[in-house]
Amino acid sequence: KAGVTQTPRYLIKTRGQQVTLSCSPISGHRSVSWYQQTPGQGLQFLFEYFSETQRNKGNFPGRFSGRQFSNSRSEMNVSTLELGDSALYLCASSWDSNGEQYFGPGTRLTVT
Amino acid sequence: QKEVEQDPGPLSVPEGAIVSLNCTYSNSAFQYFMWYRQYSRKGPELLMYTYSSGNKEDGRFTAQVDKSSKYISLFIRDSQPSDSATYLCAMSLKTGANNLFFGTGTRLTVIP
Numbered sequence: 113k114a115g116v117t118q119t120p121r122y123l124i125k126t127r128g129q130q131v132t133l134s135c136s137p138i139s140g141h142r143s144v145s146w147y148q149q150t151p152g153q154g155l156q157f158l159f160e161y162f163s164e165t166q167r168n169k170g171n172f173p174g175r176f177s178g179r180q181f182s183n184s185r186s187e188m189n190v191s192t193l194e195l196g197d198s199a200l201y202l203c204a205s206s207w208d209s210n211g212e213q214y215f216g217p218g219t220r221l222t223v224t
Numbered sequence: 225q226k227e228v229e230q231d232p233g234p235l236s237v238p239e240g241a242i243v244s245l246n247c248t249y250s251n252s253a254f255q256y257f258m259w260y261r262q263y264s265r266k267g268p269e270l271l272m273y274t275y276s277s278g279n280k281e282d283g284r285f286t287a288q289v290d291k292s293s294k295y296i297s298l299f300i301r302d303s304q305p306s307d308s309a310t311y312l313c314a315m316s317l318k319t320g321a322n323n324l325f326f327g328t329g330t331r332l333t334v335i336p
Contacts, residue, residue: 155326215267
C-alpha cells in the first residue's frame, strides 16, 4: 500500500507571496492533518480535515488555511508569506480519529 | 512549561546497547501515546502506538506508559547503527482529536 505523498518536496518563495502544498493520504484514510516542523518549535499541529470538514485547528494565524477534497486529498495554503514560515510542512493521514497517524516526507518551504 | 517534555540529547551509545528514551507530560487527559522515528530530511515514522498504561513490545522496541506518573518510555534492545535517528514522543487527548502534541525529540547515535 502506498504511503502518504506530498508535493512539491522543496519550495522557495519570497516574502509576501502565497503557496499551496498538496498531500495525498494513504488509500482508505479519511483524516488528514498538517504540521509545521521548525528547529526552534519542533512539530506543531496546524489543522485536521476529516470528510472534507476542518475538525481541529491549532494555534496558527488565519494566513494558514487548508481544504480537503472528496477523494481525501488535502491542500494547505499559506498567504502573505513571512520569513518565519520557513519550515518543513508535514502531512499525516489516519483511518479515523484515534491518533494513529502516518506521515509523509514533508515539503521543505524556504521563504527569502 | 510545554505540555510534553523530552530530553533533546544528543545521546550516543555503542552498538548492542540498550537505549532508554523518556518523555513526561503535564496534561492528565492525554490518552494515546506514540513514538516516532525521524531520519534526517525525512518525515516521522510511526514506531509504537499505545493507549493504556503498561508495556507494549514490538521486536527490539518496548513502549512503556505510566499514566499515574505522566511518564512514557521507549526502550531499544540490541541497538544498531541503523537506529541512529531522532526519536519523538507524541500524544493525543481523545478520540476525535487527531492533533498530536510532540516532544522536542531526542537525537540518538549508535556507534558501530
